[in-house]
Amino acid sequence: MIDILKNRKTIRKYTNQAIEEDVLIDILEAGVRASTTGNMQVYSIVVTKDDAMKEKLAPCHFNQPMVKQAPVTLTFCADFNRFNLWCQQNNAEPGYDNFLSFVTAAIDALLVAQNVCVAAESKGLGICYLGTTTYMADKIIDVLKLPNGVVPITTVTLGYPDEDPAQIDRLPLEAVLHQETYKDYTQEQISKLYATKESLEENIAFVKENGKETLAQVFTDVRYKKADNEHFSKQLLGVLKAQGFM
Protein backbone atom coordinates (compact mmCIF):
# COMPACT_ATOMS: atom_id res chain seq x y z
CA MET A 1 0.00 0.00 0.00
CA ILE A 2 2.77 2.42 0.89
CA ASP A 3 4.17 1.78 -2.61
CA ILE A 4 0.96 3.09 -4.18
CA LEU A 5 1.50 6.30 -2.22
CA LYS A 6 5.19 6.51 -3.08
CA ASN A 7 4.77 5.84 -6.78
CA ARG A 8 1.74 8.01 -7.41
CA LYS A 9 1.57 10.62 -10.14
CA THR A 10 -1.00 13.23 -11.01
CA ILE A 11 -2.99 12.14 -14.08
CA ARG A 12 -4.41 14.81 -16.37
CA LYS A 13 -5.58 12.67 -19.31
CA TYR A 14 -8.29 10.07 -18.96
CA THR A 15 -9.68 7.33 -21.21
CA ASN A 16 -13.35 7.59 -22.11
CA GLN A 17 -14.17 4.68 -19.80
CA ALA A 18 -16.85 5.71 -17.32
CA ILE A 19 -16.24 5.10 -13.61
CA GLU A 20 -18.57 2.30 -12.55
CA GLU A 21 -21.10 3.53 -9.98
CA ASP A 22 -20.13 0.84 -7.44
CA VAL A 23 -16.44 1.77 -7.76
CA LEU A 24 -17.24 5.44 -7.19
CA ILE A 25 -19.39 4.64 -4.15
CA ASP A 26 -16.69 2.35 -2.77
CA ILE A 27 -14.12 5.13 -3.09
CA LEU A 28 -16.38 7.69 -1.44
CA GLU A 29 -17.32 5.30 1.38
CA ALA A 30 -13.60 4.84 2.05
CA GLY A 31 -13.08 8.59 1.80
CA VAL A 32 -15.55 9.53 4.51
CA ARG A 33 -13.71 7.31 6.97
CA ALA A 34 -11.09 10.07 7.23
CA SER A 35 -10.88 11.76 10.63
CA THR A 36 -13.38 14.57 11.15
CA THR A 37 -13.58 17.14 13.97
CA GLY A 38 -15.84 15.79 16.71
CA ASN A 39 -17.34 13.43 14.12
CA MET A 40 -19.34 16.39 12.82
CA GLN A 41 -18.54 15.67 9.15
CA VAL A 42 -18.76 19.33 8.25
CA TYR A 43 -18.17 18.87 4.52
CA SER A 44 -20.05 18.00 1.37
CA ILE A 45 -18.96 16.53 -1.94
CA VAL A 46 -20.61 17.64 -5.17
CA VAL A 47 -20.33 15.12 -8.00
CA THR A 48 -20.18 16.43 -11.58
CA LYS A 49 -20.77 13.92 -14.39
CA ASP A 50 -23.23 15.73 -16.61
CA ASP A 51 -21.76 17.32 -19.76
CA ALA A 52 -23.81 20.49 -19.39
CA MET A 53 -22.54 20.92 -15.82
CA LYS A 54 -18.95 20.30 -16.95
CA GLU A 55 -19.40 23.10 -19.51
CA LYS A 56 -20.45 25.45 -16.71
CA LEU A 57 -17.76 24.31 -14.29
CA ALA A 58 -14.83 24.43 -16.73
CA PRO A 59 -14.48 28.25 -16.83
CA CYS A 60 -14.37 28.25 -13.00
CA HIS A 61 -11.15 26.29 -13.40
CA PHE A 62 -9.65 28.54 -16.10
CA ASN A 63 -10.83 25.96 -18.67
CA GLN A 64 -8.25 23.41 -17.64
CA PRO A 65 -9.16 20.54 -19.99
CA MET A 66 -9.44 17.92 -17.22
CA VAL A 67 -12.84 19.22 -16.10
CA LYS A 68 -14.50 18.44 -19.41
CA GLN A 69 -12.41 15.38 -20.14
CA ALA A 70 -12.67 13.52 -16.82
CA PRO A 71 -15.73 11.30 -16.38
CA VAL A 72 -16.13 12.56 -12.81
CA THR A 73 -15.23 15.79 -11.08
CA LEU A 74 -15.61 16.09 -7.30
CA THR A 75 -15.89 19.45 -5.58
CA PHE A 76 -15.06 19.21 -1.88
CA CYS A 77 -16.76 21.86 0.23
CA ALA A 78 -16.46 23.10 3.79
CA ASP A 79 -20.10 22.72 4.88
CA PHE A 80 -21.70 23.83 8.15
CA ASN A 81 -25.13 24.22 6.51
CA ARG A 82 -26.29 20.64 7.14
CA PHE A 83 -24.98 20.67 10.71
CA ASN A 84 -26.64 24.04 11.40
CA LEU A 85 -29.99 22.77 10.10
CA TRP A 86 -29.70 19.73 12.36
CA CYS A 87 -28.93 21.95 15.37
CA GLN A 88 -31.80 24.32 14.62
CA GLN A 89 -34.41 21.60 14.48
CA ASN A 90 -33.04 20.06 17.67
CA ASN A 91 -33.45 23.06 19.92
CA ALA A 92 -29.72 23.87 19.73
CA GLU A 93 -28.27 27.26 18.75
CA PRO A 94 -25.37 26.79 16.31
CA GLY A 95 -22.40 29.14 16.75
CA TYR A 96 -20.52 28.30 13.57
CA ASP A 97 -20.77 31.58 11.64
CA ASN A 98 -17.12 32.46 12.19
CA PHE A 99 -13.63 32.03 10.77
CA LEU A 100 -12.56 29.16 13.05
CA SER A 101 -15.57 27.14 11.96
CA PHE A 102 -14.67 27.73 8.31
CA VAL A 103 -11.15 26.45 8.96
CA THR A 104 -12.51 23.43 10.86
CA ALA A 105 -14.82 22.58 7.98
CA ALA A 106 -12.11 23.16 5.38
CA ILE A 107 -9.79 20.78 7.25
CA ASP A 108 -12.56 18.16 7.34
CA ALA A 109 -13.15 18.54 3.60
CA LEU A 110 -9.46 18.31 2.72
CA LEU A 111 -8.80 15.16 4.75
CA VAL A 112 -11.75 13.51 3.02
CA ALA A 113 -10.50 14.73 -0.37
CA GLN A 114 -7.10 13.16 0.11
CA ASN A 115 -8.61 9.93 1.43
CA VAL A 116 -10.86 9.76 -1.64
CA CYS A 117 -7.79 10.28 -3.86
CA VAL A 118 -5.84 7.48 -2.19
CA ALA A 119 -8.87 5.18 -2.47
CA ALA A 120 -9.31 6.11 -6.14
CA GLU A 121 -5.66 5.46 -6.92
CA SER A 122 -5.82 2.10 -5.16
CA LYS A 123 -8.60 1.20 -7.63
CA GLY A 124 -6.46 2.12 -10.63
CA LEU A 125 -7.94 5.55 -11.21
CA GLY A 126 -5.90 8.70 -11.81
CA ILE A 127 -6.59 11.99 -10.08
CA CYS A 128 -5.76 15.67 -10.47
CA TYR A 129 -6.34 18.42 -7.90
CA LEU A 130 -7.50 21.80 -9.21
CA GLY A 131 -6.07 24.62 -7.10
CA THR A 132 -8.27 27.06 -8.99
CA THR A 133 -11.13 26.22 -6.59
CA THR A 134 -10.14 28.83 -4.00
CA TYR A 135 -9.55 31.46 -6.72
CA MET A 136 -12.97 31.10 -8.25
CA ALA A 137 -15.02 30.02 -5.24
CA ASP A 138 -17.69 32.65 -5.95
CA LYS A 139 -18.31 31.34 -9.46
CA ILE A 140 -18.33 27.71 -8.28
CA ILE A 141 -20.88 28.63 -5.60
CA ASP A 142 -23.15 29.94 -8.37
CA VAL A 143 -22.71 26.96 -10.66
CA LEU A 144 -23.14 24.31 -7.95
CA LYS A 145 -25.82 26.32 -6.09
CA LEU A 146 -24.01 26.19 -2.75
CA PRO A 147 -26.07 27.74 0.06
CA ASN A 148 -24.93 29.86 3.01
CA GLY A 149 -22.50 27.92 5.21
CA VAL A 150 -20.90 26.13 2.24
CA VAL A 151 -17.58 27.06 0.57
CA PRO A 152 -15.75 24.97 -2.08
CA ILE A 153 -12.18 24.33 -0.98
CA THR A 154 -10.73 21.92 -3.52
CA THR A 155 -11.67 20.00 -6.65
CA VAL A 156 -10.48 16.64 -7.95
CA THR A 157 -10.93 15.26 -11.45
CA LEU A 158 -10.83 11.49 -11.77
CA GLY A 159 -10.84 8.85 -14.44
CA TYR A 160 -8.93 5.90 -15.81
CA PRO A 161 -5.45 7.07 -16.86
CA ASP A 162 -4.71 7.70 -20.53
CA GLU A 163 -1.12 8.78 -19.89
CA ASP A 164 1.83 7.54 -17.89
CA PRO A 165 3.95 10.59 -17.13
CA ALA A 166 7.29 10.46 -15.34
CA GLN A 167 7.00 11.05 -11.61
CA ILE A 168 7.63 14.69 -10.75
CA ASP A 169 10.46 15.73 -8.38
CA ARG A 170 10.13 16.52 -4.69
CA LEU A 171 12.53 18.40 -2.44
CA PRO A 172 14.71 16.13 -0.29
CA LEU A 173 12.64 15.07 2.74
CA GLU A 174 14.96 17.02 5.07
CA ALA A 175 13.80 20.24 3.36
CA VAL A 176 10.30 19.97 4.84
CA LEU A 177 11.22 18.23 8.10
CA HIS A 178 12.18 19.87 11.40
CA GLN A 179 13.26 17.97 14.50
CA GLU A 180 11.71 19.29 17.74
CA THR A 181 11.80 22.96 16.69
CA TYR A 182 11.82 24.80 13.37
CA LYS A 183 15.37 25.39 12.20
CA ASP A 184 15.38 28.35 9.87
CA TYR A 185 17.36 27.96 6.67
CA THR A 186 20.70 29.49 5.79
CA GLN A 187 21.35 30.66 2.22
CA GLU A 188 23.63 27.68 1.76
CA GLN A 189 20.97 25.26 2.92
CA ILE A 190 18.36 26.72 0.58
CA SER A 191 20.78 26.49 -2.36
CA LYS A 192 21.55 22.89 -1.54
CA LEU A 193 17.92 21.84 -0.97
CA TYR A 194 16.74 23.36 -4.27
CA ALA A 195 19.83 22.39 -6.33
CA THR A 196 18.42 19.21 -7.84
CA LYS A 197 15.11 20.88 -8.70
CA GLU A 198 16.89 23.77 -10.41
CA SER A 199 19.14 21.44 -12.38
CA LEU A 200 16.35 19.30 -13.86
CA GLU A 201 16.18 19.53 -17.66
CA GLU A 202 12.44 20.27 -17.65
CA ASN A 203 12.92 23.11 -15.20
CA ILE A 204 15.80 24.63 -17.15
CA ALA A 205 13.55 24.46 -20.24
CA PHE A 206 10.71 26.02 -18.21
CA VAL A 207 12.89 29.00 -17.28
CA LYS A 208 13.90 29.51 -20.92
CA GLU A 209 10.35 29.16 -22.31
CA ASN A 210 9.18 31.84 -19.92
CA GLY A 211 12.09 34.14 -20.74
CA LYS A 212 13.23 34.25 -17.12
CA GLU A 213 16.62 34.12 -15.39
CA THR A 214 15.77 31.80 -12.51
CA LEU A 215 13.20 29.09 -11.77
CA ALA A 216 11.93 31.08 -8.80
CA GLN A 217 11.02 33.93 -11.18
CA VAL A 218 8.77 31.58 -13.13
CA PHE A 219 6.74 31.25 -9.94
CA THR A 220 6.76 34.88 -8.82
CA ASP A 221 6.45 36.53 -12.27
CA VAL A 222 4.39 34.01 -14.24
CA ARG A 223 2.60 31.27 -12.31
CA TYR A 224 1.71 32.75 -8.89
CA LYS A 225 1.94 36.51 -9.10
CA LYS A 226 1.54 38.92 -6.20
CA ALA A 227 -1.20 40.93 -7.92
CA ASP A 228 -3.23 37.78 -8.66
CA ASN A 229 -2.76 36.45 -5.14
CA GLU A 230 -3.94 39.76 -3.69
CA HIS A 231 -6.91 39.91 -6.04
CA PHE A 232 -8.00 36.36 -5.21
CA SER A 233 -7.37 36.90 -1.49
CA LYS A 234 -9.93 39.71 -1.52
CA GLN A 235 -12.37 37.57 -3.49
CA LEU A 236 -11.99 34.61 -1.14
CA LEU A 237 -12.43 36.74 1.98
CA GLY A 238 -15.53 38.17 0.32
CA VAL A 239 -16.81 34.64 -0.26
CA LEU A 240 -16.28 33.74 3.41
CA LYS A 241 -18.27 36.79 4.39
CA ALA A 242 -21.03 36.13 1.85
CA GLN A 243 -21.33 32.49 2.94
CA GLY A 244 -21.58 33.45 6.61
CA PHE A 245 -18.11 32.65 7.98
CA MET A 246 -16.78 36.16 8.78
Next chain:
Amino acid sequence: MIDILKNRKTIRKYTNQAIEEDVLIDILEAGVRASTTGNMQVYSIVVTKDDAMKEKLAPCHFNQPMVKQAPVTLTFCADFNRFNLWCQQNNAEPGYDNFLSFVTAAIDALLVAQNVCVAAESKGLGICYLGTTTYMADKIIDVLKLPNGVVPITTVTLGYPDEDPAQIDRLPLEAVLHQETYKDYTQEQISKLYATKESLEENIAFVKENGKETLAQVFTDVRYKKADNEHFSKQLLGVLKAQGFM
Protein backbone atom coordinates in the same frame (compact mmCIF):
# COMPACT_ATOMS: atom_id res chain seq x y z
CA MET B 1 -5.82 -1.15 0.46
CA ILE B 2 -9.30 0.32 0.31
CA ASP B 3 -10.17 -1.94 3.27
CA ILE B 4 -7.51 -0.26 5.39
CA LEU B 5 -9.24 3.04 4.67
CA LYS B 6 -12.71 1.65 5.31
CA ASN B 7 -11.84 -0.12 8.55
CA ARG B 8 -9.73 2.59 10.11
CA LYS B 9 -10.30 3.95 13.59
CA THR B 10 -8.70 6.78 15.47
CA ILE B 11 -6.27 5.43 18.09
CA ARG B 12 -5.70 7.43 21.28
CA LYS B 13 -3.67 4.93 23.32
CA TYR B 14 -0.27 3.72 22.27
CA THR B 15 2.12 1.02 23.47
CA ASN B 16 5.51 2.18 24.64
CA GLN B 17 7.14 0.76 21.52
CA ALA B 18 9.13 3.45 19.74
CA ILE B 19 8.55 4.02 16.04
CA GLU B 20 11.60 2.75 14.19
CA GLU B 21 13.40 5.58 12.39
CA ASP B 22 13.24 3.83 9.00
CA VAL B 23 9.50 3.27 9.40
CA LEU B 24 8.95 6.94 10.22
CA ILE B 25 11.04 8.05 7.24
CA ASP B 26 9.19 5.63 4.97
CA ILE B 27 5.85 7.07 6.08
CA LEU B 28 6.99 10.64 5.60
CA GLU B 29 8.50 9.89 2.17
CA ALA B 30 5.13 8.45 1.15
CA GLY B 31 3.37 11.46 2.68
CA VAL B 32 5.20 14.08 0.65
CA ARG B 33 4.05 12.39 -2.54
CA ALA B 34 0.65 13.98 -1.98
CA SER B 35 -0.36 16.58 -4.57
CA THR B 36 0.99 20.07 -3.90
CA THR B 37 0.11 23.36 -5.59
CA GLY B 38 2.50 23.95 -8.49
CA ASN B 39 4.91 21.49 -6.82
CA MET B 40 5.85 24.30 -4.43
CA GLN B 41 5.59 22.09 -1.31
CA VAL B 42 4.60 25.04 0.84
CA TYR B 43 4.44 23.11 4.11
CA SER B 44 6.70 21.88 6.88
CA ILE B 45 6.41 19.04 9.37
CA VAL B 46 7.78 19.44 12.88
CA VAL B 47 8.58 16.14 14.61
CA THR B 48 8.21 15.95 18.41
CA LYS B 49 9.80 12.97 20.17
CA ASP B 50 11.64 14.60 23.04
CA ASP B 51 9.92 14.36 26.45
CA ALA B 52 10.73 17.95 27.37
CA MET B 53 9.16 19.16 24.12
CA LYS B 54 6.07 17.00 24.71
CA GLU B 55 5.70 18.68 28.11
CA LYS B 56 5.70 22.07 26.41
CA LEU B 57 3.42 21.01 23.57
CA ALA B 58 0.78 19.24 25.70
CA PRO B 59 -0.85 22.41 27.12
CA CYS B 60 -1.20 23.74 23.55
CA HIS B 61 -3.53 20.79 23.02
CA PHE B 62 -5.54 21.27 26.23
CA ASN B 63 -3.39 18.52 27.80
CA GLN B 64 -4.98 15.77 25.75
CA PRO B 65 -2.98 12.74 26.99
CA MET B 66 -2.01 11.55 23.51
CA VAL B 67 0.66 14.24 23.13
CA LYS B 68 2.71 12.96 26.05
CA GLN B 69 1.85 9.33 25.53
CA ALA B 70 2.52 8.99 21.77
CA PRO B 71 6.11 8.25 20.77
CA VAL B 72 5.82 10.76 17.91
CA THR B 73 3.75 13.88 17.39
CA LEU B 74 3.77 15.60 13.99
CA THR B 75 2.76 19.24 13.60
CA PHE B 76 1.82 20.06 10.00
CA CYS B 77 2.38 23.69 9.10
CA ALA B 78 1.43 25.93 6.21
CA ASP B 79 4.90 27.24 5.28
CA PHE B 80 5.82 29.91 2.72
CA ASN B 81 8.99 30.84 4.61
CA ARG B 82 11.26 28.36 2.83
CA PHE B 83 9.79 29.20 -0.58
CA ASN B 84 10.14 32.95 0.08
CA LEU B 85 13.80 32.52 1.05
CA TRP B 86 14.43 30.59 -2.15
CA CYS B 87 12.74 33.32 -4.21
CA GLN B 88 14.66 36.11 -2.50
CA GLN B 89 18.05 34.58 -3.17
CA ASN B 90 17.08 33.90 -6.79
CA ASN B 91 16.30 37.45 -7.79
CA ALA B 92 12.55 36.81 -7.55
CA GLU B 93 10.10 38.92 -5.52
CA PRO B 94 7.70 36.66 -3.59
CA GLY B 95 4.08 37.84 -3.36
CA TYR B 96 2.80 35.33 -0.82
CA ASP B 97 2.02 37.57 2.15
CA ASN B 98 -1.73 37.28 1.71
CA PHE B 99 -4.77 35.20 2.66
CA LEU B 100 -4.92 33.15 -0.55
CA SER B 101 -1.32 32.05 -0.05
CA PHE B 102 -2.14 30.95 3.50
CA VAL B 103 -5.04 28.86 2.21
CA THR B 104 -2.85 27.38 -0.54
CA ALA B 105 -0.20 26.40 1.99
CA ALA B 106 -2.77 25.05 4.44
CA ILE B 107 -4.26 22.84 1.71
CA ASP B 108 -0.77 21.56 0.87
CA ALA B 109 -0.09 20.77 4.54
CA LEU B 110 -3.42 18.98 5.04
CA LEU B 111 -3.07 16.75 1.98
CA VAL B 112 0.36 15.70 3.20
CA ALA B 113 -1.00 15.12 6.71
CA GLN B 114 -3.70 12.76 5.48
CA ASN B 115 -1.25 10.95 3.20
CA VAL B 116 1.12 10.48 6.14
CA CYS B 117 -1.78 9.09 8.20
CA VAL B 118 -2.76 6.57 5.53
CA ALA B 119 0.88 5.52 5.17
CA ALA B 120 1.21 5.18 8.96
CA GLU B 121 -1.94 3.07 9.22
CA SER B 122 -0.75 0.83 6.39
CA LYS B 123 2.32 0.15 8.55
CA GLY B 124 0.20 -0.88 11.55
CA LEU B 125 0.44 2.43 13.40
CA GLY B 126 -2.49 4.24 14.95
CA ILE B 127 -3.10 7.97 14.55
CA CYS B 128 -5.10 10.73 16.16
CA TYR B 129 -5.69 14.23 14.77
CA LEU B 130 -5.68 17.11 17.26
CA GLY B 131 -8.13 19.83 16.21
CA THR B 132 -6.78 22.03 18.97
CA THR B 133 -3.96 23.13 16.63
CA THR B 134 -5.96 25.98 15.09
CA TYR B 135 -7.23 27.10 18.52
CA MET B 136 -3.80 27.40 20.02
CA ALA B 137 -1.70 28.25 16.97
CA ASP B 138 -0.06 31.20 18.75
CA LYS B 139 1.21 29.00 21.60
CA ILE B 140 2.38 26.30 19.21
CA ILE B 141 4.29 28.93 17.20
CA ASP B 142 6.15 29.86 20.40
CA VAL B 143 6.91 26.29 21.43
CA LEU B 144 8.04 25.10 18.00
CA LYS B 145 9.75 28.44 17.16
CA LEU B 146 7.88 28.90 13.88
CA PRO B 147 9.10 31.95 11.94
CA ASN B 148 7.10 34.46 9.87
CA GLY B 149 5.33 32.72 6.98
CA VAL B 150 4.66 29.55 8.99
CA VAL B 151 1.34 28.62 10.68
CA PRO B 152 0.52 25.24 12.28
CA ILE B 153 -2.69 23.85 10.80
CA THR B 154 -3.05 20.34 12.21
CA THR B 155 -1.31 17.89 14.52
CA VAL B 156 -1.19 14.10 14.46
CA THR B 157 -0.06 11.81 17.26
CA LEU B 158 1.17 8.39 16.22
CA GLY B 159 2.26 5.14 17.77
CA TYR B 160 1.56 1.43 17.87
CA PRO B 161 -2.05 0.88 19.05
CA ASP B 162 -2.72 -0.12 22.64
CA GLU B 163 -6.49 -0.20 22.21
CA ASP B 164 -8.96 -1.59 19.70
CA PRO B 165 -12.04 0.61 19.93
CA ALA B 166 -15.24 0.00 17.99
CA GLN B 167 -15.42 1.95 14.77
CA ILE B 168 -17.32 5.19 15.20
CA ASP B 169 -20.46 5.95 13.17
CA ARG B 170 -20.67 8.06 10.04
CA LEU B 171 -23.71 9.67 8.45
CA PRO B 172 -25.11 7.72 5.48
CA LEU B 173 -23.01 8.58 2.41
CA GLU B 174 -26.02 10.30 0.78
CA ALA B 175 -25.92 12.88 3.61
CA VAL B 176 -22.64 14.38 2.35
CA LEU B 177 -23.11 13.71 -1.38
CA HIS B 178 -24.80 15.97 -3.93
CA GLN B 179 -25.35 15.06 -7.57
CA GLU B 180 -24.55 17.90 -10.02
CA THR B 181 -25.84 20.67 -7.74
CA TYR B 182 -26.28 21.09 -3.99
CA LYS B 183 -29.75 19.99 -2.92
CA ASP B 184 -30.60 21.74 0.30
CA TYR B 185 -32.11 19.56 3.02
CA THR B 186 -35.72 19.45 4.15
CA GLN B 187 -36.49 18.98 7.86
CA GLU B 188 -37.59 15.43 7.10
CA GLN B 189 -34.32 14.64 5.31
CA ILE B 190 -32.23 15.98 8.19
CA SER B 191 -34.23 13.92 10.69
CA LYS B 192 -33.77 10.80 8.59
CA LEU B 193 -30.04 11.34 7.94
CA TYR B 194 -29.25 11.90 11.63
CA ALA B 195 -31.68 9.26 13.00
CA THR B 196 -29.15 6.45 13.37
CA LYS B 197 -26.56 8.72 14.98
CA GLU B 198 -29.12 10.03 17.48
CA SER B 199 -30.29 6.52 18.36
CA LEU B 200 -26.85 5.10 19.15
CA GLU B 201 -26.51 4.01 22.79
CA GLU B 202 -23.28 5.96 23.28
CA ASN B 203 -24.87 9.13 21.95
CA ILE B 204 -27.96 8.76 24.16
CA ALA B 205 -25.60 8.29 27.13
CA PHE B 206 -23.60 11.34 25.97
CA VAL B 207 -26.72 13.53 26.02
CA LYS B 208 -27.62 12.31 29.52
CA GLU B 209 -24.09 12.74 30.93
CA ASN B 210 -24.07 16.33 29.74
CA GLY B 211 -27.53 17.05 31.13
CA LYS B 212 -28.86 18.04 27.70
CA GLU B 213 -32.10 17.37 25.83
CA THR B 214 -30.69 16.66 22.36
CA LEU B 215 -27.42 15.44 20.88
CA ALA B 216 -27.10 18.67 18.90
CA GLN B 217 -27.09 20.61 22.20
CA VAL B 218 -24.03 18.64 23.32
CA PHE B 219 -22.22 20.20 20.37
CA THR B 220 -23.57 23.73 20.61
CA ASP B 221 -23.60 24.05 24.42
CA VAL B 222 -20.69 21.86 25.52
CA ARG B 223 -18.21 20.79 22.86
CA TYR B 224 -18.10 23.57 20.24
CA LYS B 225 -19.60 26.69 21.76
CA LYS B 226 -20.24 29.96 19.93
CA ALA B 227 -18.24 32.03 22.45
CA ASP B 228 -15.21 29.72 22.14
CA ASN B 229 -15.43 29.66 18.35
CA GLU B 230 -15.53 33.45 18.25
CA HIS B 231 -12.66 33.77 20.71
CA PHE B 232 -10.47 31.37 18.74
CA SER B 233 -11.49 32.95 15.42
CA LYS B 234 -10.06 36.24 16.62
CA GLN B 235 -6.91 34.52 17.85
CA LEU B 236 -6.39 32.65 14.59
CA LEU B 237 -6.91 35.76 12.46
CA GLY B 238 -4.39 37.47 14.73
CA VAL B 239 -1.95 34.64 14.09
CA LEU B 240 -2.37 34.97 10.31
CA LYS B 241 -1.62 38.67 10.62
CA ALA B 242 1.36 38.14 12.92
CA GLN B 243 2.81 35.45 10.62
CA GLY B 244 2.47 37.70 7.57
CA PHE B 245 -0.59 36.30 5.78
CA MET B 246 -3.08 39.18 6.18
